[in-house]
Amino acid sequence: MTLANRIIMAPMGSNFAEADGTCGERIQSYYEARAAGGAGLLIMGVVAIGFPHGTAEPYQVGISDDKFIPGLSELTKRVHAHGSKIAVQLQHAGKNSVRDIVEGRPLYVPSIPPHQKSDMMLAITPDEIARFVRPSKQPEIKVMGKDEIQQVITWFTEAAIRAQKSGFDGIEIHAAHSYVIAGFLSAYYNQRTDEYGGSIENRARLLLEVIKSVKSAVGSDFPVWIRLDAYELRTPGGITLEDAKIVAKMVEEAGIDAIHVSAYATITTGSAFTEAPLVHQPGGFLDWASEIKKNVSIPIITAGRIDQDLCETAIQSGKADFIAFARKLLADPELPNKWKKGDVESVRPCIYCYTCVSEIFVNERVRCAVNASTGHEFEWPVHIAEKPKKIMIIGGGPAGMEAARVAAQRGHQVTLIEKNNQLGGTLNMAALAYSENGLLLDYLINQMKHPNIQIKLNTTISVAEILKENPHEVMLATGGQYQSTPAHSKQQKNAWDGESLRALLSNGSMSQHLKSRLPIWAQAGLAIAKLIGLTKNYRALQQLSKIWLPFGKNIVIVGGGLVGCELAELLVERNRRVTILEEGTHFAKEIAIVRRWKVLDYLKAENVSLFSQHKLISVQANSLTAFDEKNQKEIQIPFDDVIIANNSAAGREINSDLEKTLSENKIKVTNIGDYQNLGYISHAMSSGFNAGRTC
Numbered sequence: 181m182t183l184a185n186r187i188i189m190a191p192m193g194s195n196f197a198e199a200d201g202t203c204g205e206r207i208q209s210y211y212e213a214r215a216a217g218g219a220g221l222l223i224m225g226v227v228a229i230g231f232p233h234g235t236a237e238p239y240q241v242g243i244s245d246d247k248f249i250p251g252l253s254e255l256t257k258r259v260h261a262h263g264s265k266i267a268v269q270l271q272h273a274g275k276n277s278v279r280d281i282v283e284g285r286p287l288y289v290p291s292i293p294p295h296q297k298s299d300m301m302l303a304i305t306p307d308e309i310a311r312f313v314r315p316s317k318q319p320e321i322k323v324m325g326k327d328e329i330q331q332v333i334t335w336f337t338e339a340a341i342r343a344q345k346s347g348f349d350g351i352e353i354h355a356a357h358s359y360v361i362a363g364f365l366s367a368y369y370n371q372r373t374d375e376y377g378g379s380i381e382n383r384a385r386l387l388l389e390v391i392k393s394v395k396s397a398v399g400s401d402f403p404v405w406i407r408l409d410a411y412e413l414r415t416p417g418g419i420t421l422e423d424a425k426i427v428a429k430m431v432e433e434a435g436i437d438a439i440h441v442s443a444y445a446t447i448t449t450g451s452a453f454t455e456a457p458l459v460h461q462p463g464g465f466l467d468w469a470s471e472i473k474k475n476v477s478i479p480i481i482t483a484g485r486i487d488q489d490l491c492e493t494a495i496q497s498g499k500a501d502f503i504a505f506a507r508k509l510l511a512d513p514e515l516p517n518k519w520k521k522g523d524v525e526s527v528r529p530c531i532y533c534y535t536c537v538s539e540i541f542v543n544e545r546v547r548c549a550v551n552a553s554t555g556h557e558f559e560w561p562v563h564i565a566e567k568p569k570k571i572m573i574i575g576g577g578p579a580g581m582e583a584a585r586v587a588a589q590r591g592h593q594v595t596l597i598e599k600n601n602q603l604g605g606t607l608n609m610a611a612l613a614y615s616e617n618g619l620l621l622d623y624l625i626n627q628m629k630h631p632n633i634q635i636k637l638n639t640t641i642s643v644a645e646i647l648k649e650n651p652h653e654v655m656l657a658t659g660g661q662y663q664s665t666p667a668h669s670k671q672q673k674n675a676w677d678g679e680s681l682r683a684l685l686s687n688g689s690m691s692q693h694l695k696s697r698l699p700i701w702a703q704a705g706l707a708i709a710k711l712i713g714l715t716k717n718y719r720a721l722q723q724l725s726k727i728w729l730p731f732g733k734n735i736v737i738v739g740g741g742l743v744g745c746e747l748a749e750l751l752v753e754r755n756r757r758v759t760i761l762e763e764g765t766h767f768a769k770e771i772a773i774v775r776r777w778k779v780l781d782y783l784k785a786e787n788v789s790l791f792s793q794h795k796l797i798s799v800q801a802n803s804l805t806a807f808d809e810k811n812q813k814e815i816q817i818p819f820d821d822v823i824i825a826n827n828s829a830a831g832r833e834i835n836s837d838l839e840k841t842l843s844e845n846k847i848k849v850t851n852i853g854d855y856q857n858l859g860y861i862s863h864a865m866s867s868g869f870n871a872g873r874t875c
């Protein structure tokens with residue numbers, strides 16, 4: 181198989197199939213968009229060989245019957261039309277076969293899985309738990325005997341034949357991520373005493389039998405490779421790099437054409453998922469891939485947050501032969517074409533927010549926080565407008581900029597009005613708290629260079645001026661608003677409200693309230709920093725905040741939502757001792773589950789005190805009084821500074837006068853972003869996209 185380039189779309193279960201496992205328009209358009217984007221090879225994620233048996237997701241693709249062939253064939257045809265190749269990842273989910281749990285079929289395992297303790301469910305809200313799968317009865321665990329082993333081999337083999345008939349260019353056998361084959365490979369999960377357990381040779385027996393059967397069915401010329409864990413982290417006695425090297429050699433000898441290196445971490449704690457397989461550390465699997473590569477002479481594919489520079493050095497230094505991207509291609513399917521053209525700045529970046537994969541945890545279709553069209557390619561195309569219009573967008577945060585980007589691309593004339601001296605809105609503060617968000621800020625600001633977009637900074641526009649301009653449509657993107665802070669906190673010099681803090685951390689602005697709190701030297705320092713432009717750039721602000729922040733050592737944050745928790749991360753990194761007070765039962769509810777696990781694990785590891793079900797009563801000079809709902813008593817918490825971070829609301833809930841007046845004047849008004857509904861980056865981007873797409 182010859183590929184147009186070394187970029188591969190990594191396999192991703194998307195939940196984009198139809199409920200009966202066939203490939204409809206949604207999933208076909210999704211893959212077609214990635215092929216049109218220029219990836220040399222796409223690998224279709226987790227395709228169920230025994231569908232519905234062994235299926236992990238509610239909208240997973242099946243390949244267990246000939247009825248699946250027409251949809252799969254149409255999909256491969258559409259991919260091929262763009263010059264890309266496509267392979268299918270064949271999978272049986274083993275003990276993770278969620279659908280078997282729901283529908284009452286036994287779960288296939290090599291041996292009874294050891295009992296594991298995990299705190300991952302603690303962070304999940306009741307609403308999310310309701311969307312997790314709940315079996316009506318205790319799942320039946322089936323330790324696989326010879327019949328079940330043969331059944332799995334047959335399923336793989338027949339699936340491979342159907343894949344070939346459907347026009348796929350290759351097959352990836354999923355032997356990773358704790359699914360059925362990986363379960364056999366792992367000395368932790370495989371406690372068998374027969375010829376399929378014990379030594380690594382025995383544990384690899386099922387994999388080798390699958391390979392032999394598949395290869396003999398599809399012919400020696402048809403590319404077949406495996407996905408393999410280099411490590412099974414957080415798993416005592418689990419797969420090690422040494423095991424993986426031995427297996428790599430064995431499968432090479434068995435005629436496998438490549439090895440796709442990944443890794444897995446048992447979810448003993450939620451954040452394990454961000455160690456593997458969705459590694460957070462850039463290039464997290466590269467060294468392991470390189471070690472495996474030294475042991476074999478077949479090509480090595482690897483994935484794992486590989487940025488452009490890492491990608492080039494990995495190929496040049498021979499650590500891997502092909503690089504697979506998962507999240508990056510959800511965020512921007514056009515990445516390969518853009519890299520090829522050298523247009524790197526226009527690549528929409530993944531911000532590693534884990535929204536995509538968190539959706540799968542709650543049985544939803546994959547969604548990308550920065551790319552609203554992912555999974556909606558078939559229904560939300562961006563067309564050139566029939567008649568160019570005058571669009572006025574008020575508010576230059578993420579929603580306003582995304583709407584401007586799409587509207588301008590369609591040919592409309594856009595005026596983007598921002599009251600501050602810089603674009604970005606809340607994204608500036610979000611970038612400070614979680615630097616990955618800064619990548620999106622850079623991207624959006626760069627997109628504003630479009631010739632159809634006119635930007636007016638430092639501008640507050642009146643209704644009369646809007647009417648004079650007579651736009652076809654006004655989009656209100658002025659963001660969320662802080663409700664008034666409790667009077668008792670206003671009286672204290674070391675009590676910070678969200679508004680003044682946001683202004684300070686976003687662009688170094690000083691409100692009257694802030695000025696009254698800062699010593700003269702700090703006010704002067706900030707004024708100079710602002711004058712020389714240091715506060716205009718979140719990277720510079722990040723550095724500045726490492727040197728100085730206007731807070732003492734002990735900080736209490738009131739409000740354990742997204743803002744409070746991300747702020748706590750920032751403060752802990754700047755050596756502050758932090759306590760978070762939350763009225764509800766759960767923290768960081770607005771953050772996608774997987775990132776929430778990571779944030780909360782980090783805060784706990786850094787000894788941040790997390791008080792849930794605590795309601796603020798009053799703020800005094802250096803302490804506050806809160807009511808502890810669980811123990812039904814008042815408590816006193818001392819602080820050097822307190823930050824009120826629980827008082828934001830959708831902008832239109834606080835003030836919708838402009839909206840009303842414009843509507844009364846027959847101007848079409850569209851509300852987007854936090855002005856419409858508090859929804860942070862994901863909502864800002866999707867509402868902005870849809871407003872731009874439909875104006």
Ligand SMILES: Cc1cc2nc3c(=O)[nH]c(=O)nc-3n(C[C@H](O)[C@H](O)[C@H](O)COP(=O)(O)O)c2cc1C
Nearest residue numbers: 190191192193225226483484485505506507536537
């Ligand atoms: C939404 C999503 C679904 C995934 N599903 C699969 C899958 O079906 N099979 C698989 O082997 N890996 C799966 N992965 C892991 C990716 O293939 C990839 O190894 C991982 O995301 C690291 O690469 P990245 O940093 O480019 O995202 C999935 C990842 C994501 C983000």
Ligand code: SF4
Nearest residue numbers: 530531533534536549
């Ligand atoms: S949802 Fe977040 S992590 Fe997933 S691809 Fe999009 S930006 Fe990246």
